[in-house]
Amino acid sequence: MNPIGIISMSYARPFTAQHLPLMQRIKACDLDFIEMLVPEPGEIAIGKLRVAIEDAGLAVALAARMNPKRDPTSDDPVSRKEGREYLRRCVDVAVALGARIVGGPIYGAPLVFAGRAPAPVDEKKRQARIDWAAEALAEAGVYAASLDVVLAVEPLNRFETDMVNTGRQAVELIRKARAPGLGVMLDTFHMNMEEADLFEAIKGVGKHLVHFQANENHRGFLGTGHIDWATVCHGLAAVQYKGPITLEPFRRDDDRIGVPLAQWRAPTRDEDRDIRKSAGLLRRFLEAAGT
Amino acid sequence: MNPIGIISMSYARPFTAQHLPLMQRIKACDLDFIEMLVPEPGEIAIGKLRVAIEDAGLAVALAARMNPKRDPTSDDPVSRKEGREYLRRCVDVAVALGARIVGGPIYGAPLVFAGRAPAPVDEKKRQARIDWAAEALAEAGVYAASLDVVLAVEPLNRFETDMVNTGRQAVELIRKARAPGLGVMLDTFHMNMEEADLFEAIKGVGKHLVHFQANENHRGFLGTGHIDWATVCHGLAAVQYKGPITLEPFRRDDDRIGVPLAQWRAPTRDEDRDIRKSAGLLRRFLEAAGT
Numbered sequence: 001m002n003p004i005g006i007i008s009m010s011y012a013r014p015f016t017a018q019h020l021p022l023m024q025r026i027k028a029c030d031l032d033f034i035e036m037l038v039p040e041p042g043e044i045a046i047g048k049l050r051v052a053i054e055d056a057g058l059a060v061a062l063a064a065r066m067n068p069k070r071d072p073t074s075d076d077p078v079s080r081k082e083g084r085e086y087l088r089r090c091v092d093v094a095v096a097l098g099a100r101i102v103g104g105p106i107y108g109a110p111l112v113f114a115g116r117a118p119a120p121v122d123e124k125k126r127q128a129r130i131d132w133a134a135e136a137l138a139e140a141g142v143y144a145a146s147l148d149v150v151l152a153v154e155p156l157n158r159f160e161t162d163m164v165n166t167g168r169q170a171v172e173l174i175r176k177a178r179a180p181g182l183g184v185m186l187d188t189f190h191m192n193m194e195e196a197d198l199f200e201a202i203k204g205v206g207k208h209l210v211h212f213q214a215n216e217n218h219r220g221f222l223g224t225g226h227i228d229w230a231t232v233c234h235g236l237a238a239v240q241y242k243g244p245i246t247l248e249p250f251r252r253d254d255d256r257i258g259v260p261l262a263q264w265r266a267p268t269r270d271e272d273r274d275i276r277k278s279a280g281l282l283r284r285f286l287e288a289a290g291t
Numbered sequence: 292m293n294p295i296g297i298i299s300m301s302y303a304r305p306f307t308a309q310h311l312p313l314m315q316r317i318k319a320c321d322l323d324f325i326e327m328l329v330p331e332p333g334e335i336a337i338g339k340l341r342v343a344i345e346d347a348g349l350a351v352a353l354a355a356r357m358n359p360k361r362d363p364t365s366d367d368p369v370s371r372k373e374g375r376e377y378l379r380r381c382v383d384v385a386v387a388l389g390a391r392i393v394g395g396p397i398y399g400a401p402l403v404f405a406g407r408a409p410a411p412v413d414e415k416k417r418q419a420r421i422d423w424a425a426e427a428l429a430e431a432g433v434y435a436a437s438l439d440v441v442l443a444v445e446p447l448n449r450f451e452t453d454m455v456n457t458g459r460q461a462v463e464l465i466r467k468a469r470a471p472g473l474g475v476m477l478d479t480f481h482m483n484m485e486e487a488d489l490f491e492a493i494k495g496v497g498k499h500l501v502h503f504q505a506n507e508n509h510r511g512f513l514g515t516g517h518i519d520w521a522t523v524c525h526g527l528a529a530v531q532y533k534g535p536i537t538l539e540p541f542r543r544d545d546d547r548i549g550v551p552l553a554q555w556r557a558p559t560r561d562e563d564r565d566i567r568k569s570a571g572l573l574r575r576f577l578e579a580a581g582t
Contacts, residue, residue, distance in 0.1 A: 073549075109549075111403060111553070112402060112403040112408060112409070112450045113408055113409070114408065115406050115407060115408040116406060117403060117404055117405065117406040118403065118404070118551045118552075118553040118554035119551065119554060120551065120554060120556075121549060121550065121551055126547070126548075126549040126550065129549050130548055130549055157450075158551075158552035158553040159403045159448075159450035159451070159553055160450070162549065162550070162551035162552065162553070162554070163548065163549050164548060164549075165552055166546065168546065169546070169547075169548045172548055173548060192483065192484070192508060192517075193483070193484060193508060193509065194508075194509050194552075195508075195509070195517075196509060196511065196515055196516050196517070197516075197517060198517065217483060217484060217485075217486075218484065218485050218486070218487060220487065224487055225487050225488075226483075226486075226487070226488060226489065226519075228517075255457065255459065255460070256417070256460075257417075257421055257454065257455060257460045257463060257464060258364075258400075258412060258417040258420050258421055258453065258454050258455075259412065259417065259453070260409045260410065260411065260412055260449075260453035261409075261449035261453065261456055261485075262402070262409040262449040262450055262453070263409035263410060263411060263453070265411075
């Protein structure tokens with residue numbers, strides 16, 4: 001069965017040395033790996049992080065994050081260069097940690113989290129951005145492949161990026177990059193907004209699928225929203241997906257008016273029981289689908 | 292059966308005198324009303340707009356829009372005042388056009404479309420914003436009720452506002468305002484992201500529901516996405532909703548990489564046939580649910 005893990009942001013952001021004991025707790029939740037946000041320089045000693053992960057018997061995947069200062073599709077050539085260098089650094093961190101997968105919106109073009117409003121993109125600029133993204137991915141993919149790492153292109157919803165919103169577009173982008181070391185990842189939170197059909201979207205990515213994130217429509221714990229997990233898991237079975245599946249339950253069960261739901265918030269209570277139940281529900285559906 | 296209409300933005304934005312012949316085309320699509328963005332001053336002569344709508348045999352509803360310069364929950368008292376004045380003007384436009392409903396995120400706090408990133412809101416500020424919103428709605432509601440107009444509070448998804456994201460929160464806000472002339476509207480596009488259960492969300496709003504927008508998860512034409520229309524229409528039947536239902540199909544069937552999906556784009560072809568099919572599909576589900 002697919003390894004099931006959880007994102008570091010479910011516990012802390014930034015994730016620092018004081019959070020290393022969490023690895024044992026994650027293992028005790030019957031989880032198989034932690035997906036770490038690629039640590040920013042100075043946040044945590046990579047060697048100690050690796051030891052804590054291995055001591056707990058966990059595996060590790062990485063999540064890359066772009067911003068306006070490191071964005072492979074920025075108008076600013078300095079930012080494009082920083083974006084490409086960041087991808088190289090992500091691969092280095094993966095090697096240092098023993099991770100095989102670095103996923104995320106590695107083509108850039110952040111919107112709401114960069115305080116950027118959607119704006120028209122003319123055809124010339126659209127083509128330029130596709131070229132910039134494909135070049136950055138090709139360069140990073142070759143480097144990643146040489147070190148046995150895979151970079152996973154993640155489509156995000158229309159409010160988080162105006163670059164790649166669907167699995168089909170992610171496949172088109174890596175085909176354009178024509179390089180080793182590149183794959184596609186999907187996240188049901190974004191799919192729920194942008195894909196016409198969850199099953200067909202997974203089938204369309206097919207053999208390119210190298211990573212997956214299982215999130216409810218509202219980012220609550222699995223089974224508390226309306227994502228059709230049977231359909232999702234049958235899709236994963238149809239493409240014979242054996243890879244990791246990450247949980248990212250961020251909602252915090254906070255339904256008060258005026259709480260910024262999209263803004264990261266630390267947990268306010270021990271969520272281990274709910275996390276364990278989410279993983280258990282997912283495992284039952286994966287089992288039923290025969291992945 | 293519920294009147295079914297379409298938003299003016301499906302055709303043009305801004306909607307000006309040159310677009311008035313569209314009213315006849317909308318009627319020819321078997322639609323019952325147009326939902327107009329409340330015209331900004333100088334965009335169109337309200338008298339001529341009313342004549343064109345009535346000549347076509349259509350009814351009309353209005354959609355209000357806040358922005359950082361007119362936002363009832365802004366930190367800036369000038370913006371809060373402008374927000375309250377804008378709500379009064381919306382009611383005046385409704386009276387001038389013969390509209391009964393003015394809906395939208397009339398509590399303000401825009402995010403992505405205002406280029407504002409989600410940010411922490413401390414408890415004091417959260418309470419202040421709730422008070423400001425409730426006061427603005429109470430004042431506007433009393434004015435609206437005196438002129439037989441209803442203001443409909445619309446929850447938006449987490450990327451479009453950090454104020455009201457669910458039907459339950461919208462009901463809580465109008466209860467806090469304790470004024471006549473206030474109701475709640477729901478949009479399945481936002482519900483798909485924020486509600487745990489579409490049926491229960493509609494039931495929770497119940498008798499407060501005064502307006503509804505039927506949109507696919509990806510804002511394409513109805514039936515091309517994964518919104519469960521049977522569940523939605525059974526929810527509407529369960530609360531005996533007899534009011535208007537608006538279509539807002541903005542996706543434009545444009546699946547190219549790097550097209551800003553969240554950014555408004557004009558139609559690129561005659562969509563009448565798809566609009567007519569969307570309304571037809573919705574009518575069959577409403578009929579089956581017995582609304």
